[in-house]
Amino acid sequence: MKKFEAIYMLSEIAMRDGIYRYLTIKTGVFGREIGFSQQSTSRKLNELYSQGLIDKVVLIRGLKVKITKKGIDYLMDEIKKMGLIGEKIRRIIIEGSVTSGMGEGTYYMSREGYIRQFMSFFGERPYPGTLNILLDNEMGEIISFLKSNYRYRLNGFREMERTFGDVILHRATLNGHPCFIIFPERGHYENVVEIVSSENLRNKFSLKDGDRVKLEVFPYD
Amino acid sequence: MKKFEAIYMLSEIAMRDGIYRYLTIKTGVFGREIGFSQQSTSRKLNELYSQGLIDKVVLIRGLKVKITKKGIDYLMDEIKKMGLIGEKIRRIIIEGSVTSGMGEGTYYMSREGYIRQFMSFFGERPYPGTLNILLDNEMGEIISFLKSNYRYRLNGFREMERTFGDVILHRATLNGHPCFIIFPERGHYENVVEIVSSENLRNKFSLKDGDRVKLEVFPYD
DNA sequence: ATTACTAGCCGTCGAGTAT
DNA sequence: TATACTCGACGGCTAGTAA
Known part of the structure; x- marks a missing residue:
């Protein structure tokens, strides 16, 4: 046998x-x-x-x-x-370094349309800004998995003539500290991901551009 | 396939x-x-x-x-x-009620020969007395498993003309509170088990004879 | 009644080989 | 060089049945 x-x-x-x-x-x-x-x-x-x-x-x-x-x-x-x-499935490890990015996420995460939904999921108010992480290697496969297999999604809305699209969200940790990783549902792969938290992570961990960080994403949590 | x-x-x-x-x-x-x-x-x-x-x-x-x-x-x-x-294997659930027993365990657990070994395993001093639990049903199979498959064993010794035998010990919880369950290695099955802890469990939980308790034993911890 | 042996069948395995 | 098809051989499966 x-x-x-x-x-x-x-x-x-x-x-x-x-x-x-x-x-x-x-x-x-x-x-x-x-x-x-x-x-x-x-x-x-x-x-x-x-x-x-x-x-x-x-x-x-x-x-x-x-x-x-x-x-x-x-x-x-x-x-x-x-x-x-099970651990491998539950916890996806991504490494990269802090970057300034284009500040788009900050504009997004200060819209009340998103904030209200975020708070109904997690009960906390996100800091109105994102931390951008430049990924080390080609992570397209993992990112596209995370975009299509999610538990949390913030519905889009219209505000002042502008359209805000759906946003995919995953629980994560940054250097062990709980946070969230977000992706616009539409749009092609970029090697920069944006991190949301209730605190200003850049200040809290005294992060400067180029600092190495370890992200763990929990798509099943 | x-x-x-x-x-x-x-x-x-x-x-x-x-x-x-x-x-x-x-x-x-x-x-x-x-x-x-x-x-x-x-x-x-x-x-x-x-x-x-x-x-x-x-x-x-x-x-x-x-x-x-x-x-x-x-x-x-x-x-x-x-x-x-895995949970079923790690956590054996035993139910029963508090009984006065014969106080044998108390005599045993006040011997320095046992206490020294207990402390080297767990770093705490056991309260010099045991709480006796009368098991609900026929638990012979489980008890004999616990007697033969153990992680902790206190070696016997001679003291004042008396022989103290080897004692088998398992981590456990009593109503969720960490404690230890002990068995003399020799001796046949009895439907009473003895519980050791660093505290006086009978006082701590105001237990009276006949009170129902739930024991969880962790043979792999 | 139920376990488990025997015998024959069926499906899976892998060597050979086409692509 | 690899994958994957064909087919013969072998092993495991179950029907029948003894115990």
């Missing part, structure tokens, strides 16, 4: 609480639930047993199984790996 | 950072790394592609792959499931 198949079997047992106590099952019913025939289930459980990954006792009708210490360790290894992948 | 096999493939791509950016691979090399032939790897990647789980571009030599949004969601679901199983 392939490793990932054993992990699958163990995780199905674990989900049914067969970790510290015996779980009573019937190969037919359990098999149907996990997508195998009665016979295959029987064979696979015996295989797990002979590998020392589960304890198994045959009862008059049915059997009881329990994951062994070895099985738990085996499963735990895989859970840790999956946890690491 | 079975679901768990697809998850395996996706996780191998994810580990190599094929999440937000394209990952350049060769079916032969990648296949060898993940345990399949060049041909099977090619076939499986095409299958993932036709299911919309990855993007794939054939290059002059090799190909580049990237997990799609659908693929990330698919993988995330599984990661969450694994996380839940």
Whole structure:
């Protein structure tokens, strides 16, 4: 049996609480639930047993199984790996340096039309200005992912004859400090991103143009 | 392709950072790394592609792959499931009620031979007494697991003609408050467990005999 | 009733190879 | 040089059935 198949079997047992106590099952019913025939289930459980990954006792009708210490360790290894992948998915790391940019974001983030929506999401008032970060390398793929897969979006509006478009927003941290990264929904890729926070980040961290910063973006938070 | 096999493939791509950016691979090399032939790897990647789980571009030599949004969601679901199983493994929940017990633990936990070892593990001095909890149901399987799979053990010693045996110890919480659960290594199962803490838990929580408590034990912490 | 063996079938694997 | 198709071989799957 392939490793990932054993992990699958163990995780199905674990989900049914067969970790510290015996779980009573019937190969037919359990098999149907996990997508195998009665016979295959029987064979696979015996295989797990002979590998020392589960304890198994045959009862008059049915059997009881329990994951062994070895099985738990085996499963735990895989859970840790999956946890690491989860981290990679949840936390996108971007590095770059502070730049002055064109100050467009500042004009945007002082519009009440955006501020009201921002506050309804996060309960805090954004500092009316953005910090611009010049990205190190070609980050087009990541930026386009962040533009199309978002949780927060500020709807556009018209104000004084001018149209303000939709804005995509992600939670992030700048050198560990919570903030937000924003993108205009329309517009092509630029290697500069804008950061919004309730504070003036440039002053708070005494940032000068060219200073290195590490951004972590959390598209699922 | 079975679901768990697809998850395996996706996780191998994810580990190599094929999440937000394209990952350049060769079916032969990648296949060898993940345990399949060049041909099977090619076939499986095409299958993932036709299911919309990855993007794939054939290059002059090799190909580049990237997990799609659908693929990330698919993988995330599984990661969450694994996380839940991890929680089940890490945190064993035991319920019961406060009882007076026989006061044996109090005598034990005032021996300097144990206290010194306890302090070297946890840096705090245990209150010289134990709180006894009468377990609700038959918990023999769980208790025997905790007795044989432990991280902390206080070695026994001789003192004044009396022998003190080895003691197994686990981190735990009582109604959310950090504490420790202890078992004599020798001796058969009893449905009473003893709790040690740096404070007098009975006073701190105004516990009377019969009061319901929820214990969470963390065998991996 | 339910587990698990046997036998035959079916699908997956990978060597060979076209592109 | 690579990917990916074809096809023969092998292994795993399940129906039938013994225990």
